[in-house]
Amino acid sequence: MMREPRGVVLKGVHKRFGDVTAVANVDLEIRPGELMVLVGPSGCGKSTLLRLIAGLEERDAGEVWIGDRCVDEIAPGGRDVAMVFQSYALYPHMTVAENLGFGLRVRGARGPEAEGRVSEVAGVLGLAGLLSRRPGQLSGGQQQRVALGRAMVRDPGVFLFDEPLSNLDAALRLKTRDEIATLHRRLGTTMIFVTHDQVEALSLGQRVAVMDRGRLQQVGTPHEVYQKPANLFVAGFVGSPPINRLHLVRDREGRLAGGPFVFPEPFPHREATLGVRPEDLSVAVVAPDGSADRRGGPRPPPEFTATVLRVESLGSEQRVHLDGPGDAAWVARAAPALPVAAGDRVDVSVAWQRTHLFGPEGGRIGAAPRPGGATQP
Protein backbone atom coordinates (compact mmCIF):
# COMPACT_ATOMS: atom_id res chain seq x y z
CA MET A 1 0.00 0.00 0.00
CA MET A 2 2.76 2.47 0.91
CA ARG A 3 5.39 3.80 -1.48
CA GLU A 4 9.13 3.58 -1.11
CA PRO A 5 10.07 5.16 2.22
CA ARG A 6 12.26 8.25 2.08
CA GLY A 7 15.27 9.10 4.17
CA VAL A 8 15.74 12.51 5.80
CA VAL A 9 19.10 14.24 6.06
CA LEU A 10 19.78 17.39 8.07
CA LYS A 11 23.03 19.23 7.36
CA GLY A 12 24.11 21.95 9.77
CA VAL A 13 20.52 23.00 10.47
CA HIS A 14 20.31 26.08 12.66
CA LYS A 15 17.34 28.02 13.98
CA ARG A 16 17.14 31.00 16.35
CA PHE A 17 14.17 32.79 17.83
CA GLY A 18 15.53 36.20 18.87
CA ASP A 19 18.20 35.44 21.47
CA VAL A 20 17.23 31.78 21.82
CA THR A 21 19.08 29.23 19.73
CA ALA A 22 16.37 26.56 19.39
CA VAL A 23 18.34 24.26 17.07
CA ALA A 24 22.13 24.52 16.94
CA ASN A 25 23.94 23.24 13.90
CA VAL A 26 22.30 19.81 13.79
CA ASP A 27 23.59 17.08 11.48
CA LEU A 28 21.35 14.03 11.48
CA GLU A 29 20.57 11.24 9.06
CA ILE A 30 17.32 9.29 9.31
CA ARG A 31 17.42 6.21 7.13
CA PRO A 32 14.63 5.28 4.75
CA GLY A 33 12.06 3.22 6.69
CA GLU A 34 13.58 4.02 10.07
CA LEU A 35 11.66 4.90 13.23
CA MET A 36 13.75 7.66 14.80
CA VAL A 37 12.77 9.27 18.11
CA LEU A 38 13.88 12.82 18.98
CA VAL A 39 13.95 13.10 22.76
CA GLY A 40 15.01 15.69 25.30
CA PRO A 41 13.68 17.92 28.06
CA SER A 42 11.14 20.66 27.47
CA GLY A 43 12.59 23.48 25.38
CA CYS A 44 15.51 21.45 23.95
CA GLY A 45 14.41 22.18 20.38
CA LYS A 46 12.95 18.85 19.31
CA SER A 47 9.60 20.25 18.11
CA THR A 48 11.40 23.02 16.24
CA LEU A 49 13.58 20.44 14.52
CA LEU A 50 10.50 18.48 13.46
CA ARG A 51 8.81 21.64 12.22
CA LEU A 52 11.94 22.53 10.23
CA ILE A 53 11.68 19.14 8.50
CA ALA A 54 7.98 19.71 7.82
CA GLY A 55 8.67 23.21 6.50
CA LEU A 56 6.56 24.88 9.18
CA GLU A 57 9.60 26.84 10.38
CA GLU A 58 12.17 28.53 8.22
CA ARG A 59 15.78 27.57 8.98
CA ASP A 60 18.47 30.23 9.47
CA ALA A 61 21.20 28.00 8.07
CA GLY A 62 21.76 24.46 6.84
CA GLU A 63 19.93 22.11 4.51
CA VAL A 64 17.03 19.67 4.85
CA TRP A 65 16.92 16.75 2.43
CA ILE A 66 13.95 14.43 2.04
CA GLY A 67 14.66 11.50 -0.24
CA ASP A 68 16.90 12.79 -3.03
CA ARG A 69 15.59 16.38 -2.88
CA CYS A 70 16.81 19.38 -0.96
CA VAL A 71 13.43 20.72 0.23
CA ASP A 72 14.54 24.09 1.57
CA GLU A 73 12.65 26.00 -1.11
CA ILE A 74 9.65 23.64 -1.10
CA ALA A 75 6.43 24.51 0.78
CA PRO A 76 5.19 22.09 3.49
CA GLY A 77 2.52 20.63 1.19
CA GLY A 78 5.10 19.60 -1.40
CA ARG A 79 7.58 17.94 0.96
CA ASP A 80 5.99 14.49 0.96
CA VAL A 81 5.62 14.44 4.75
CA ALA A 82 2.54 14.17 6.98
CA MET A 83 2.48 15.40 10.53
CA VAL A 84 0.48 14.04 13.48
CA PHE A 85 0.16 16.48 16.36
CA GLN A 86 -0.49 16.20 20.07
CA SER A 87 -3.90 17.84 19.68
CA TYR A 88 -5.75 15.69 17.21
CA ALA A 89 -7.48 18.67 15.55
CA LEU A 90 -10.25 16.52 14.09
CA TYR A 91 -13.23 18.32 12.57
CA PRO A 92 -16.02 17.77 15.12
CA HIS A 93 -18.88 18.17 12.63
CA MET A 94 -17.46 15.60 10.20
CA THR A 95 -17.75 11.83 10.44
CA VAL A 96 -14.67 9.64 10.80
CA ALA A 97 -14.84 8.86 7.08
CA GLU A 98 -15.04 12.56 6.20
CA ASN A 99 -12.18 13.39 8.55
CA LEU A 100 -10.06 10.64 7.03
CA GLY A 101 -10.84 11.78 3.48
CA PHE A 102 -10.46 15.49 4.11
CA GLY A 103 -6.84 15.71 2.97
CA LEU A 104 -7.70 13.88 -0.24
CA ARG A 105 -10.69 16.11 -0.95
CA VAL A 106 -8.74 19.35 -0.58
CA ARG A 107 -6.27 17.91 -3.08
CA GLY A 108 -9.12 17.27 -5.48
CA ALA A 109 -9.23 13.48 -5.08
CA ARG A 110 -12.82 12.22 -5.00
CA GLY A 111 -14.87 9.24 -6.10
CA PRO A 112 -14.21 5.52 -5.74
CA GLU A 113 -10.42 5.86 -5.58
CA ALA A 114 -10.53 8.26 -2.62
CA GLU A 115 -13.20 6.17 -0.91
CA GLY A 116 -11.14 3.03 -1.46
CA ARG A 117 -8.13 4.72 0.10
CA VAL A 118 -10.15 5.79 3.16
CA SER A 119 -11.56 2.32 3.73
CA GLU A 120 -8.13 0.75 3.25
CA VAL A 121 -6.62 2.99 5.93
CA ALA A 122 -9.65 2.51 8.21
CA GLY A 123 -9.12 -1.24 7.86
CA VAL A 124 -5.43 -1.02 8.80
CA LEU A 125 -6.25 1.08 11.88
CA GLY A 126 -9.29 -0.91 13.03
CA LEU A 127 -11.66 2.00 12.37
CA ALA A 128 -13.86 0.30 9.75
CA GLY A 129 -16.81 -0.04 12.13
CA LEU A 130 -16.64 3.62 13.21
CA LEU A 131 -16.67 5.42 9.87
CA SER A 132 -20.06 7.07 10.35
CA ARG A 133 -19.37 8.33 13.91
CA ARG A 134 -18.30 11.84 14.78
CA PRO A 135 -15.13 12.52 16.85
CA GLY A 136 -17.25 13.32 19.93
CA GLN A 137 -18.51 9.74 19.87
CA LEU A 138 -15.01 8.23 19.98
CA SER A 139 -12.59 7.45 22.83
CA GLY A 140 -9.30 9.36 23.04
CA GLY A 141 -7.42 6.41 21.58
CA GLN A 142 -9.83 6.12 18.66
CA GLN A 143 -9.52 9.86 17.99
CA GLN A 144 -5.75 9.50 17.96
CA ARG A 145 -6.09 6.69 15.42
CA VAL A 146 -8.26 8.89 13.20
CA ALA A 147 -5.59 11.61 13.38
CA LEU A 148 -3.01 9.01 12.37
CA GLY A 149 -5.30 7.76 9.60
CA ARG A 150 -5.69 11.25 8.24
CA ALA A 151 -1.93 11.41 7.81
CA MET A 152 -1.83 7.88 6.35
CA VAL A 153 -4.40 8.43 3.57
CA ARG A 154 -2.01 10.91 2.03
CA ASP A 155 0.54 8.12 1.68
CA PRO A 156 3.51 10.27 2.68
CA GLY A 157 7.17 9.34 2.31
CA VAL A 158 7.78 10.38 5.94
CA PHE A 159 5.55 10.57 9.02
CA LEU A 160 6.31 13.23 11.61
CA PHE A 161 4.84 12.77 15.10
CA ASP A 162 4.88 15.64 17.59
CA GLU A 163 4.19 14.17 21.04
CA PRO A 164 1.09 12.39 19.72
CA LEU A 165 0.53 10.41 22.92
CA SER A 166 0.77 13.08 25.58
CA ASN A 167 -2.99 13.66 25.80
CA LEU A 168 -3.69 10.01 26.53
CA ASP A 169 -3.90 8.37 29.95
CA ALA A 170 -1.12 5.98 30.97
CA ALA A 171 -2.77 2.73 29.83
CA LEU A 172 -3.88 4.14 26.49
CA ARG A 173 -0.49 5.66 25.97
CA LEU A 174 1.12 2.23 26.20
CA LYS A 175 -1.45 0.71 23.88
CA THR A 176 -1.17 3.47 21.28
CA ARG A 177 2.62 3.29 21.48
CA ASP A 178 2.39 -0.41 20.65
CA GLU A 179 0.03 0.35 17.79
CA ILE A 180 2.45 2.86 16.30
CA ALA A 181 5.33 0.38 16.57
CA THR A 182 3.20 -2.32 14.93
CA LEU A 183 2.09 0.08 12.22
CA HIS A 184 5.69 1.00 11.56
CA ARG A 185 6.65 -2.66 11.17
CA ARG A 186 3.73 -3.19 8.85
CA LEU A 187 4.11 -0.12 6.65
CA GLY A 188 7.88 0.25 6.72
CA THR A 189 7.50 4.04 6.36
CA THR A 190 10.06 6.46 7.73
CA MET A 191 8.78 7.86 11.02
CA ILE A 192 10.23 10.65 13.14
CA PHE A 193 8.69 10.80 16.57
CA VAL A 194 9.17 13.59 19.12
CA THR A 195 8.74 13.00 22.85
CA HIS A 196 10.11 14.32 26.14
CA ASP A 197 9.60 10.88 27.73
CA GLN A 198 12.80 8.85 27.76
CA VAL A 199 10.98 5.56 28.45
CA GLU A 200 8.75 6.16 25.44
CA ALA A 201 11.82 7.02 23.35
CA LEU A 202 13.73 3.85 24.27
CA SER A 203 10.74 1.57 23.88
CA LEU A 204 9.66 2.94 20.50
CA GLY A 205 12.76 4.09 18.65
CA GLN A 206 14.95 1.94 16.45
CA ARG A 207 17.37 4.78 17.05
CA VAL A 208 17.09 7.67 19.44
CA ALA A 209 18.46 11.21 19.02
CA VAL A 210 18.93 12.90 22.40
CA MET A 211 18.86 16.72 22.39
CA ASP A 212 19.70 19.34 25.00
CA ARG A 213 19.63 23.12 24.56
CA GLY A 214 19.31 22.86 20.80
CA ARG A 215 22.26 20.51 20.39
CA LEU A 216 22.28 16.89 19.44
CA GLN A 217 23.96 15.03 22.31
CA GLN A 218 23.92 11.46 21.02
CA VAL A 219 22.34 9.39 18.28
CA GLY A 220 22.20 5.64 18.72
CA THR A 221 20.12 2.56 19.36
CA PRO A 222 18.29 2.51 22.71
CA HIS A 223 20.89 -0.02 23.88
CA GLU A 224 23.83 2.22 22.93
CA VAL A 225 22.34 5.33 24.47
CA TYR A 226 21.66 3.53 27.75
CA GLN A 227 24.82 1.40 27.96
CA LYS A 228 27.29 3.90 26.48
CA PRO A 229 25.92 7.39 27.15
CA ALA A 230 28.09 9.91 25.28
CA ASN A 231 28.11 12.35 28.17
CA LEU A 232 26.76 13.14 31.62
CA PHE A 233 23.65 14.79 30.21
CA VAL A 234 22.60 11.65 28.31
CA ALA A 235 23.54 9.43 31.26
CA GLY A 236 21.34 11.49 33.56
CA PHE A 237 18.44 11.94 31.17
CA VAL A 238 18.06 8.29 30.14
CA GLY A 239 17.23 5.80 32.89
CA SER A 240 14.97 5.87 35.90
CA PRO A 241 15.88 6.17 38.72
CA PRO A 242 18.67 8.33 37.34
CA ILE A 243 22.28 7.20 37.22
CA ASN A 244 24.15 7.59 40.52
CA ARG A 245 26.99 10.11 40.49
CA LEU A 246 30.09 10.73 42.54
CA HIS A 247 32.48 13.64 42.11
CA LEU A 248 36.11 12.51 41.91
CA VAL A 249 39.21 14.66 42.31
CA ARG A 250 42.85 13.89 41.44
CA ASP A 251 44.94 13.37 44.57
CA ARG A 252 48.61 14.27 45.17
CA GLU A 253 49.76 11.02 43.59
CA GLY A 254 47.76 11.79 40.44
CA ARG A 255 45.09 9.21 41.20
CA LEU A 256 41.37 9.85 41.11
CA ALA A 257 39.67 9.64 44.47
CA GLY A 258 36.21 10.24 45.86
CA GLY A 259 34.20 8.86 48.77
CA PRO A 260 35.67 5.46 49.65
CA PHE A 261 37.29 4.94 46.24
CA VAL A 262 40.85 5.50 45.12
CA PHE A 263 41.47 4.49 41.51
CA PRO A 264 44.97 3.10 41.01
CA GLU A 265 45.96 4.52 37.62
CA PRO A 266 47.28 8.06 37.16
CA PHE A 267 44.60 10.32 35.69
CA PRO A 268 45.28 13.17 33.24
CA HIS A 269 42.47 15.51 34.39
CA ARG A 270 41.91 17.34 37.66
CA GLU A 271 38.44 15.94 38.21
CA ALA A 272 35.88 13.50 36.88
CA THR A 273 32.47 12.08 37.64
CA LEU A 274 31.74 8.44 38.32
CA GLY A 275 28.34 7.22 37.08
CA VAL A 276 26.79 3.95 38.26
CA ARG A 277 23.33 2.73 37.29
CA PRO A 278 21.15 1.52 40.19
CA GLU A 279 21.06 -2.01 38.72
CA ASP A 280 24.86 -2.17 38.72
CA LEU A 281 24.95 -2.04 42.51
CA SER A 282 24.14 -5.00 44.72
CA VAL A 283 23.41 -4.77 48.39
CA ALA A 284 23.77 -7.38 51.11
CA VAL A 285 22.41 -6.72 54.58
CA VAL A 286 25.05 -6.91 57.32
CA ALA A 287 23.77 -9.03 60.23
CA PRO A 288 24.25 -7.73 63.81
CA ASP A 289 27.19 -10.17 64.19
CA GLY A 290 28.88 -8.40 61.28
CA SER A 291 28.42 -11.14 58.69
CA ALA A 292 26.71 -10.18 55.45
CA ASP A 293 23.52 -11.91 54.39
CA ARG A 294 24.71 -13.89 51.38
CA ARG A 295 21.30 -15.25 50.37
CA GLY A 296 20.88 -14.99 46.62
CA GLY A 297 24.20 -16.60 45.72
CA PRO A 298 27.86 -15.68 45.89
CA ARG A 299 28.73 -12.00 45.55
CA PRO A 300 31.87 -10.12 44.75
CA PRO A 301 33.51 -8.54 47.79
CA PRO A 302 31.79 -5.29 48.86
CA GLU A 303 33.22 -1.94 47.77
CA PHE A 304 31.65 0.11 50.51
CA THR A 305 29.18 -0.09 53.34
CA ALA A 306 26.26 2.26 53.81
CA THR A 307 23.11 2.75 55.85
CA VAL A 308 19.72 2.31 54.19
CA LEU A 309 17.76 5.57 54.33
CA ARG A 310 14.55 4.36 52.69
CA VAL A 311 13.23 1.43 50.67
CA GLU A 312 10.72 1.92 47.86
CA SER A 313 8.88 -1.28 47.07
CA LEU A 314 7.63 -1.29 43.47
CA GLY A 315 6.41 -4.86 43.24
CA SER A 316 8.86 -6.10 40.63
CA GLU A 317 11.85 -4.50 42.38
CA GLN A 318 12.94 -2.54 45.42
CA ARG A 319 14.77 0.78 45.28
CA VAL A 320 17.17 0.99 48.17
CA HIS A 321 18.24 4.56 49.05
CA LEU A 322 21.70 4.70 50.63
CA ASP A 323 23.58 7.33 52.64
CA GLY A 324 26.75 6.83 50.59
CA PRO A 325 29.26 6.45 49.16
CA GLY A 326 30.97 9.53 50.59
CA ASP A 327 28.73 12.59 50.39
CA ALA A 328 26.59 11.05 47.67
CA ALA A 329 23.20 9.42 48.22
CA TRP A 330 22.95 6.52 45.82
CA VAL A 331 20.02 4.31 44.92
CA ALA A 332 20.41 0.57 44.29
CA ARG A 333 17.94 -1.75 42.59
CA ALA A 334 17.31 -4.93 44.56
CA ALA A 335 15.20 -8.05 44.10
CA PRO A 336 11.68 -7.75 45.53
CA ALA A 337 12.31 -10.55 48.05
CA LEU A 338 15.52 -9.13 49.58
CA PRO A 339 14.80 -8.50 53.28
CA VAL A 340 16.06 -4.94 53.64
CA ALA A 341 14.65 -2.00 55.59
CA ALA A 342 15.49 1.58 56.54
CA GLY A 343 18.27 1.67 59.13
CA ASP A 344 19.96 -1.56 57.96
CA ARG A 345 23.71 -1.56 57.36
CA VAL A 346 24.51 -2.98 53.94
CA ASP A 347 27.58 -4.08 52.02
CA VAL A 348 27.44 -2.63 48.53
CA SER A 349 29.20 -4.15 45.51
CA VAL A 350 29.72 -2.34 42.22
CA ALA A 351 29.82 -3.98 38.77
CA TRP A 352 32.83 -1.89 37.72
CA GLN A 353 32.89 -3.09 34.12
CA ARG A 354 29.48 -1.49 33.61
CA THR A 355 30.28 1.85 35.27
CA HIS A 356 31.00 5.13 33.50
CA LEU A 357 33.73 7.68 34.01
CA PHE A 358 33.03 11.18 32.66
CA GLY A 359 35.77 13.76 32.15
CA PRO A 360 35.73 17.37 33.37
CA GLU A 361 33.71 18.48 30.30
CA GLY A 362 31.18 15.71 30.88
CA GLY A 363 32.23 13.44 27.99
CA ARG A 364 32.33 9.69 28.67
CA ILE A 365 35.87 8.32 28.91
CA GLY A 366 34.97 4.66 29.47
CA ALA A 367 34.21 2.32 32.32
CA ALA A 368 35.87 3.25 35.62
CA PRO A 369 38.79 1.01 36.58
CA ARG A 370 38.31 -1.16 39.65
CA PRO A 371 39.52 0.94 42.62
CA GLY A 372 42.70 -0.23 44.26
CA GLY A 373 42.70 1.11 47.77
CA ALA A 374 39.02 1.20 48.58
CA THR A 375 38.74 2.52 52.11
CA GLN A 376 35.72 2.18 54.34
CA PRO A 377 34.19 5.42 55.59
Ligand code: ATP
Ligand atom coordinates in the same frame (compact mmCIF):
# COMPACT_ATOMS: atom_id res chain seq x y z
P1 ATP B 1 8.54 21.06 24.49
O1 ATP B 1 8.72 19.62 24.78
O2 ATP B 1 8.29 21.90 25.69
O3 ATP B 1 7.60 21.35 23.35
P2 ATP B 1 10.77 21.32 22.67
O4 ATP B 1 11.97 20.54 22.98
O5 ATP B 1 9.88 20.82 21.60
O6 ATP B 1 9.96 21.61 24.00
P3 ATP B 1 10.85 23.74 21.13
O7 ATP B 1 9.37 23.92 21.15
O8 ATP B 1 11.47 23.27 19.88
O9 ATP B 1 11.29 22.78 22.32
O10 ATP B 1 11.52 25.11 21.59
C1 ATP B 1 12.92 25.31 21.63
C2 ATP B 1 13.21 26.70 22.14
O11 ATP B 1 12.77 27.67 21.20
C3 ATP B 1 12.51 27.05 23.44
O12 ATP B 1 13.37 27.85 24.20
C4 ATP B 1 11.30 27.83 22.99
O13 ATP B 1 10.89 28.73 23.98
C5 ATP B 1 11.81 28.54 21.76
N1 ATP B 1 10.75 28.77 20.77
C6 ATP B 1 10.06 27.81 20.10
N2 ATP B 1 9.19 28.36 19.24
C7 ATP B 1 9.33 29.70 19.34
C8 ATP B 1 8.70 30.83 18.70
N3 ATP B 1 7.80 30.67 17.76
N4 ATP B 1 9.11 32.06 19.10
C9 ATP B 1 10.06 32.22 20.04
N5 ATP B 1 10.67 31.21 20.67
C10 ATP B 1 10.33 29.97 20.34
